[in-house]
Amino acid sequence: MRPGIRIAIDKIFTVVAGASVVCLCLVLAGVLGPMLWRGGSAVAFKGTVEFRKMQLVLFGRGDEDKIAAESRQAEIARAKIYSTIEKFKGGIDSEALIDKAKQIYRQFGNDLRQTDRTAEEVAELRSVTRQIRDRLESAFASSNAAEVNESLAYVLNFKDDPRFKNTSAAGLIGLAEQYSKDIHGINLAERQRYYQEIRQVEDILTELLGPAPGTATPALMMNRFGATRWDLAQKLLGQLCWYEEWIKQGPGQPMVKRLTPRSQRFAGTEIEGLFIYIQKNLPEMLKPKPTFYWQYFIDDSTPGHYFGGVGPEILGTLLLTILAMLFVVPFGVISAAYLVECASDNLVIRIIRMSINTLAGVPSIVFGLFGLAFFVLFFLPLFGAPSKGCILAASMTLAVLTLPVMIRASEEAIRAVPQTYKEASLALGASRFRTFVKVTLPAALPGILTGVILSLSRVAGETAPVLFTGAVALGPVPKSIFDPTRTLSYGSYDMAVGDKLAAMVPHNQFGMVVTLVLLILCLNTVAIILRSRMFKKLAGH
Amino acid sequence: MRGFLTLHLGRTALFLVTCTSVLAVFLIFLFVVREAMPFLAKFSIKEFLTSTAWYPEAVPPKFGTLALLVGSGYVTIVSIIFAVPVGILAAVFLSDIVSMKIRNIIKPIIEILAAIPSVAYGFFAVMVLAPWMQEKFGFSTGTNALNASLILAVMALPTIISVSEDSISAVGRELREASYGCGATRMETIFKVVIPAAHSGIIAGIVLGMMRAIGETMVVWMASGNAAQIPSPWWDLSQSVRTLTATIAGDMGETEKGSPHYRALFAAGLLLLVIILCLNMVSEYFLIRAKQAGGKR
Numbered sequence: 001m002r003p004g005i006r007i008a009i010d011k012i013f014t015v016v017a018g019a020s021v022v023c024l025c026l027v028l029a030g031v032l033g034p035m036l037w038r039g040g041s042a043v044a045f046k047g048t049v050e051f052r053k054m055q056l057v058l059f060g061r062g063d064e065d066k067i068a069a070e071s072r073q074a075e076i077a078r079a080k081i082y083s084t085i086e087k088f089k090g091g092i093d094s095e096a097l098i099d100k101a102k103q104i105y106r107q108f109g110n111d112l113r114q115t116d117r118t119a120e121e122v123a124e125l126r127s128v129t130r131q132i133r134d135r136l137e138s139a140f141a142s143s144n145a146a147e148v149n150e151s152l153a154y155v156l157n158f159k160d161d162p163r164f165k166n167t168s169a170a171g172l173i174g175l176a177e178q179y180s181k182d183i184h185g186i187n188l189a190e191r192q193r194y195y196q197e198i199r200q201v202e203d204i205l206t207e208l209l210g211p212a213p214g215t216a217t218p219a220l221m222m223n224r225f226g227a228t229r230w231d232l233a234q235k236l237l238g239q240l241c242w243y244e245e246w247i248k249q250g251p252g253q254p255m256v257k258r259l260t261p262r263s264q265r266f267a268g269t270e271i272e273g274l275f276i277y278i279q280k281n282l283p284e285m286l287k288p289k290p291t292f293y294w295q296y297f298i299d300d301s302t303p304g305h306y307f308g309g310v311g312p313e314i315l316g317t318l319l320l321t322i323l324a325m326l327f328v329v330p331f332g333v334i335s336a337a338y339l340v341e342c343a344s345d346n347l348v349i350r351i352i353r354m355s356i357n358t359l360a361g362v363p364s365i366v367f368g369l370f371g372l373a374f375f376v377l378f379f380l381p382l383f384g385a386p387s388k389g390c391i392l393a394a395s396m397t398l399a400v401l402t403l404p405v406m407i408r409a410s411e412e413a414i415r416a417v418p419q420t421y422k423e424a425s426l427a428l429g430a431s432r433f434r435t436f437v438k439v440t441l442p443a444a445l446p447g448i449l450t451g452v453i454l455s456l457s458r459v460a461g462e463t464a465p466v467l468f469t470g471a472v473a474l475g476p477v478p479k480s481i482f483d484p485t486r487t488l489s490y491g492s493y494d495m496a497v498g499d500k501l502a503a504m505v506p507h508n509q510f511g512m513v514v515t516l517v518l519l520i521l522c523l524n525t526v527a528i529i530l531r532s533r534m535f536k537k538l539a540g541h
Numbered sequence: 542m543r544g545f546l547t548l549h550l551g552r553t554a555l556f557l558v559t560c561t562s563v564l565a566v567f568l569i570f571l572f573v574v575r576e577a578m579p580f581l582a583k584f585s586i587k588e589f590l591t592s593t594a595w596y597p598e599a600v601p602p603k604f605g606t607l608a609l610l611v612g613s614g615y616v617t618i619v620s621i622i623f624a625v626p627v628g629i630l631a632a633v634f635l636s637d638i639v640s641m642k643i644r645n646i647i648k649p650i651i652e653i654l655a656a657i658p659s660v661a662y663g664f665f666a667v668m669v670l671a672p673w674m675q676e677k678f679g680f681s682t683g684t685n686a687l688n689a690s691l692i693l694a695v696m697a698l699p700t701i702i703s704v705s706e707d708s709i710s711a712v713g714r715e716l717r718e719a720s721y722g723c724g725a726t727r728m729e730t731i732f733k734v735v736i737p738a739a740h741s742g743i744i745a746g747i748v749l750g751m752m753r754a755i756g757e758t759m760v761v762w763m764a765s766g767n768a769a770q771i772p773s774p775w776w777d778l779s780q781s782v783r784t785l786t787a788t789i790a791g792d793m794g795e796t797e798k799g800s801p802h803y804r805a806l807f808a809a810g811l812l813l814l815v816i817i818l819c820l821n822m823v824s825e826y827f828l829i830r831a832k833q834a835g836g837k838r
Contacts, residue, residue: 010726017638020630021647027695028654031662034669331561338555354825355563361749361821362569362814363756364659365786369793369810373572377798400565407562431544433551454656461658464758464786468793489660496664497763506668513664517657524656528649 032517039514042309042507046230047291049074050210054225054307059299070287075213077284081205081274082212085198088271090182092194094140097179101140104171105133111168129169132158136176143191152180197265201240208236209285222306222501229507230288237282241275296511303474304501305491305508310515312477316391316485317519320466321459323395323481324402329452331399332406339407340414341436360404364464371397371469391481394470401465402455409454413447414440416538446534450527457523461516463489473498488516570814577811580604580804589808595769595783597792597802604805606812608769612782613813615772616686616761617754620693625747627694628701632743633731635702636709637717655699659759666692666764680779682766687778689765693757697750704749708742708831709735741831748824752817755786762787785813 049070055061090097108129112122132155139151155176164170202212210226211218218224227233243262246255263275278285293309301308343349375393380386417440425435463471471490478485492513495502502509584604592605631651635644670691671683680687712735720730736743766781769788773780789806796803 006726006729010728013728013731014638017630017634020627021634023627024631024654024698025647025650028650031657031665031695035661035665331558334555335559335562338559342552342555343559352559352563355566357825358566358818358821359562359569361752361756361817361824362566363758363786363817365756365758365789366569366573366810366814366817368758369576369789369807370569370572372793373576373807374568378572400569403562403565433548457656461656461660463658463660464790467790489658492660492664493759493763496667509664509668513661517661520656520658521653524653528652 035510035514035517038507039510039512039517041231042511042514043293043296045291045293045507046288047293048226048228048230048233048286048288050226050286051228051291053210054228057224058221058302058307059295061295074285074287077281078209081209081278084270084274085202085205087182088194088269089198090178092191092198094191097140097175098137101133101136101172101175104168104175105129107171108167108169125163125169128158128163129172132169132172136172136179139176139179148183149180152176156180194266194269197243197262198271201262201271204236204240208233208240221302222304225307227286228307230286231507233282233286233288237279241279297515300477301508304499304505305495305512306501306505310488310491310512313486313488313491313512314515314519315477316471317460317488317516319391319478319481319485320395320398320470320487321456323391324398324459325452325456327396327399328402328406328455332403332451332455333410333448335403335407336410336414337436337441339411341432341440356404356407359400360408362401364401364462365467367397367401367465368468370400371465376469385482389468389470389472389484391470391478391483391485394466394485395481397465397469398459398462401462402459405455405458406451409451410444410448413444413451413534416447416535417443418538443538446530446537450531450534453523453527453530457520457527460523461489461520463487463493466490488512488519492516573807573811573814577804577807580801580808583801584805589805590812593769593771595788597796597805602801602805604801604808606785606809608771609783609785609788609809610812611771612686612765612769613755613761613784613786615782616689616693616765616784617751619686619690619778620697620754621747621751623690623694624697624701624750628698628746628750629705629736629743631698632702632706632709632746633735636706637727637731637735651699651702654695659696659757660763662692662696663759663763666760671764678779682779682781684764684766684781685779686765686772686782689761689782690778692760692764693754696757696760697754700753701746701750704746705739705743708739708746711742711831712738738834739831741827741834745824745827745831748820748827752820752824755820756813756817758786758790762790767791785809789813 049067052062052067053071056064056067109126112125117125135151135154139148139155142148142151155173158164159173159177164173206212206223206226208227211224227236241262242259243265245258245260247258248255261275263272266272266274296309297314298311299309300311339349339352343352371393372389375396376389377387379396380390380393385392421439421443422435425439426432430438466487467490470484471487472484473486473490473494475484475486495509495512589604589606590610591607592603593608594603594605595608596603635647639647666688667684670688673683674680674685674688675683716734716738717730720734721727725733761784765784765787767783767787768781769783770780772778772782789809792802793806796806
């Protein structure tokens with residue numbers, strides 16, 4: 001082969017090898033980037049007045065008077081929406097109108113009984129009113145404009161009838177007058193469709209602005225407030241302004257989504273202009289403000305993590321990891337010390353080393369099975385504790401899992417201490433034990449600490465071992481180590497896959513996993529810095 | 542005399558503490574076998590290993606793990622196919638091509654890649670990668686074998702890179718310089734001299750990466766789609782598969798303690814443990830060989 005080609009191939013190889021490393025960096029950025037970006041919005045976002053109301057109700061945070069004033073202002077901007085819809089519904093909700101007419105008729109009948117009229121008068125009045133009612137009902141139910149107008153005209157004839165002056169039956173005529181005003185500009189043939197679609201609009205509005213004024217407070221906390229975040233509000237606004245249809249293209253083909261402006265669906269009615277009004281005035285109705293919700297990391301959450309933060313999850317994760325460290329550090333350091341200082345290369349030591357390697361290779365889910373079979377079902381009942389998943393069992397399982405990591409890190413740290421340190425101490429007449437405790441251990445401490453932090457970060461992220469031994473997706477904050485707890489790791493899993501409610505709040509889904517990742521990244525950064533400083537120091541710089 | 546006694550007593554105490562690891566391994570085996578034993582005694586082991594029907598709640602229940610075994614193997618092998626070229630190239634790049642300075646920048650990146658918890662990778666697979674794949678490639682589901690394999694490849698990479706890089710670095714200067722002296726280019730040196738000399742360590746790294754991929758639970762549970770089937774045709778990566786680990790994790794929450802299903806899951810755990818142990822022995826063998834090869838030079 002010509003040297004030129006060989007050198008060219010060599011260059012290409014260098015580029016390809018470099019590309020593989022660049023690819024690694026890109027993967028890291030590609031994994032962390034979207035998660036950090038979207039998870040960050042759980043903490044820093046534009047909060048609306050609904051968010052501040054929710055904070056006040058759930059956590060008692062914020063200035064009550066200020067929020068009340070703010071929500072009053074918002075109410076003023078919102079009032080037009082509700083009045084327009086109310087009016088529009090007056091024309092199309094025939095069932096409600098018919099009910100109203102019937103009620104008035106019944107009321108009138110009751111009233112008649114109390115007055116001092118003769119029986120004939122009463123009977124006549126009744127029959128007239130019944131006729132009015134029936135015509136009115138047919139006007140409400142009919143979709144034919146001519147028929148409606150005729151019926152209404154009939155009813156309105158009685159407007160100046162002295163018999164009905166100042167009686168409850170006058171309500172029927174009022175109803176007719178209102179109705180003739182309301183249906184002005186409404187295509188009556190479309191009434192059924194309007195009725196369904198206005199219901200849809202109302203549902204979206206409830207999500208956007210909270211329950212309409214005058215309705216009962218919903219039982220579930222998540223339904224009590226409108227869109228708490230501006231991005232959510234924007235999404236809902238899109239749903240509000242665009243009508244979504246799935247259209248069949250033909251047999252065997254997938255359905256296609258089609259969006260039409262909702263104002264078109266209500267063309268010619270008063271609702272048509274409402275969407276532009278909402279679009280224009282949404283900031284006034286919700287009053288978005290940049291919010292930094294640091295309490296996300298301490299707050300408890302409502303079911304499904306709909307509102308609130310990840311406080312209990314962080315607490316649970318810290319409890320599990322710290323307890324696991326308390327179990328594993330003594331064993332890890334002593335084992336490492338023995339392996340470095342006392343052990344010679346014989347069969348027993350080889351078996352021990354093989355066990356450590358095996359332990360490191362055991363899949364985490366098998367640790368979960370072991371934790372369930374040993375700690376939960378065997379060990380805890382041995383001491384009279386209830387045989388159920390709890391923090392103690394989970395942290396002991398995690399301690400076993402992280403034992404090899406701990407031993408290896410400590411061993412490396414102890415080995416890194418220069419031989420001269422030990423020799424100097426031994427030469428001064430210190431015993432080997434004394435030398436280890438007073439000289440080797442202090443010198444190796446940063447390295448051991450690095451190992452502890454790395455084990456911590458591994459333990460904090462493990463999910464499979466705690467699945468059956470003490471993690472729950474929902475539950476109260478643990479009162480003792482014999483209670484199960486929520487953890488960040490299991491919470492992340494549950495929010496991504498298990499929880500339907502959580503899918504409605506993607507910022508909280510990402511917020512949970514980002515909290516976990518950040519916790520672990522911080523721990524790792526500390527470990528990396530500590531280690532590089534230790535190696536510099538031991539190298540004598 | 543007293544000094545002698547304390548020395549030996551102290552040593553014995555330290556030794557006993559050190560034996561915790563052995564005890565732990567022993568207990569893990571003992572308790573997994575203990576819970577699985579009634580199942581192994583009652584059901585046919587042959588059917589357990591060769592049937593593809595995993596219907597634990599049917600009457601009568603069927604516990605065939607072949608589809609699950611194939612699923613585990615399938616995602617592992619695909620992920621290794623993705624990870625090995627990138628991993629070896631990256632290891633070579635770090636050990637032979639770049640300066641110490643750049644290496645010190647890249648190493649923490651690999652460490653962070655290894656530190657990200659599996660549940661976060663799984664979350665990424667479900668929430669980001671799956672919708673993207675579904676949209677981009679028109680797969681019927683975004684959670685499939687390809688998705689799981691890609692993520693497993695990323696998770697196996699740090700192990701493969703660090704173990705192979707160690708053994709590639711351990712190949713002495715003399716070998717490299719002899720090769721350069723003969724007029725070989727860097728690529729030729731690496732492929733014809735360095736990698737053959739370091740092959741034990743590289744194989745050990747690959748096996749360790751495989752162990753990580755087989756034993757991984759959260760990612761496959763979340764990203765593989767969990768359909769207990771053998772992919773057909775076998776090259777179609779867009780199908781859902783189900784692995785042993787995901788089955789244990791997914792089913793255990795719903796079984797009654799002591800039921801045949803529960804026992805069968807422990808038997809599946811035992812199967813997994815045995816597979817991992819075999820792989821572990823293979824990796825140990827190659828690691829020891831790598832050490833000996835390093836010692837000779």
